[in-house]
Amino acid sequence: MTDQDVPTAEETAVEEPALIHGAPSSLSRGQLVVHVDRAAYMQVISALRDDGYAFCSDLTAVDYLLAPDRPVPAGVHPERFEVVVALLSMADAKRVRVRAQVPEHEPMLPTLFNIFPGTEAMEREVYDLFGIVFDGHPDLTRILMPDDWEGHPLRKDYPIGRIPVQFKEAPGPR
């Protein structure tokens, strides 16, 4: 495991963090990644949109609870959650990925709904499965899980295989 880790660590260390709209960037397997914190999130994404990355192809999140010391460029403070937004420039078919750090104690980000209406369902999914709140979202409800479900299944502290299926009004095992 260790000998496989070395090239990745070197790669991140050698790389000088070029700034994109004031945010540090890196290359992950040749793909351009911009790292932002919550304060810079909206401003960087709006600026990227104005640069031509006007199509939001994906929005998802990762819970880094079990990997807090992942490599990030200098100047980025790693938090528990990351919201990952994949933007696409259709003019030259280029992609850029924005990784936004979201702290555990206040899992909240401004919504992208007003600039990319297509993120509506994706943000609902992230809210449903990770419990990250998108401030200003018009209809932030659960989308995949039942409305009365407790917990956010894709969080790393949510165990698998132990919770019985919830049937409404059926007697529980405990």
Place this chain on the structure above:
Amino acid sequence: MTDLTAETAEGAQEIRPRSETSDVVRALEQGAVLRGVSHADVDVEVTGDETMIINMGPQHPSTHGVLRLMLELDGETVLRCKPVIGYLHTGMEKQGEDLTYLQGPTNVTRMDYASPLNNELVFSMAVEALLEVEVPERAQWIRTLMSELQRMASHLLFLATNGMDLGAISMMIYGFRDRENVLAFFEKVTGLRMNHNYIRPGGVAADLPDGWRDDVLKLCDYLPPRLDEYDELLTGQPIWRERTQGIGVITTEQALALSATGPILRSTGFPWDLRRRAPYLRYDQLDFDVVVGSYGDTFDRYAIRLNEVRESIRIVRQIVDRMPPGDYRLQDKKVTPPPRARIDESMEALIHHFKIFTEGFKVPEGEAYVAIESPRGELGCYLVSDGSARPYRVHIRAPSFVNLQTLPHLMRGGLVADAVAVISSVDPIMGEVDR
């Protein structure tokens, strides 16, 4: 007597009465998706007395599985529409974190069950991007071949169900019959009709069987006359045209704003196809046309898919001519199990085989997003590795999930009788929507 409404309620996920709905949501449902339109500018006041909220699905023959739609109707006109999804949610992304990279394709292949090979392909490509390996030439071409055949099978299924939804029952039978021919070839190659687990990180599971060229060419000869038959049966039919033309119209700006891809985006005349604009596999060496529509209506989406089958046949014929000899999988001991024959004679090979299939191979730390053009649009896979043998996070950007957001806009102002035609033309696969 139990209260069925309360028992099946999804609470806030459902469409709410006008008085309980925010202006932003109502503006959204009136088509205010374009950037720059302020929500205050849109007149959202409709007299609420005469409207009725009805429920359609999840158990409905034309909702392609378990899609539940809530419609607000003013007489026969649809005012608002909200898809309520999640009835098929099985936590596949969570499950993917518990499976090794080699088991991953088995999991993702069950998401979009109408084009399973594309799911395997995007997952394998993401793993290969993380490993920074290049699969051999023959494997690339086999993948291209299978992915095009899959597009044909998927679009034939669409033609079948689209016909059925609009009352052309014979089309359903023809579509399923022709799709079965493609699936028969898949069964010959992969052993299964669906959920093949054929495309794996490092290449494909097995080489093409003897005589595959004849099978593929037979398929390429069989399908074009059938497609011409469909043209006669549907395309030129006045009834078919009446039911599809001008129904469920979307503009390029709306489709782009809603992140819609695939035939929905192309039907508006926007020629966006990842095979052409961001070529993967060997699409850059193949000659094919990107089919676009011009009105963005249900008919355009039908015609695009019909003609994409023709383009796929053209691509497949080129692949048959160009299929190179060589290895069908990567010969990298870290990723690939040893050949079957070696296991009988060498203990080390047996151990190696055992290790790869139990522990799996380790993937260096990092993250990558890879996207391909599935029959439904941009199919993406975001993988995060923590350096172990299991992915830290698997995310599939499902085109159906995102495209479903266009439904309220396609439906708005249309007749409730056309709702089925519009759902069908979006071609959602609920396994992929709910994952």
